[in-house]
Amino acid sequence: MSEVKKYEPIVFKITDQDDLKQINDFKEQHKKSCREKHPDTLGALFTYKAIPTSLGTLYVVECACGEEITLNGDFNF
Numbered sequence: 497m498s499e500v501k502k503y504e505p506i507v508f509k510i511t512d513q514d515d516l517k518q519i520n521d522f523k524e525q526h527k528k529s530c531r532e533k534h535p536d537t538l539g540a541l542f543t544y545k546a547i548p549t550s551l552g553t554l555y556v557v558e559c560a561c562g563e564e565i566t567l568n569g570d571f572n573f
């Protein structure tokens with residue numbers, strides 16, 4: 497019998513209140529103006545990117561219009 501290799505789950509979570517407020521403001525701002533411009537995205541207006549670095553994880557939220565915000569997350573400069 498061969499052993500089934502188990503992979504560690506990849507989980508990311510944004511918990512910082514300032515980051516969450518920034519995301520909320522960004523989404524509110526773009527929901528209205530960008531929804532009509534990008535009706536073909538099936539509601540997938542926003543993309544979340546998690547960028548692991550040696551100093552922590554950077555998070556980027558991108559709208560379908562191309563604009564994006566970068567969050568500090570647990571990133572330590």
Ligand SMILES: [Zn+2]
Pocket residue numbers: 526529530559560561562563
């Ligand atoms: Zn937008």
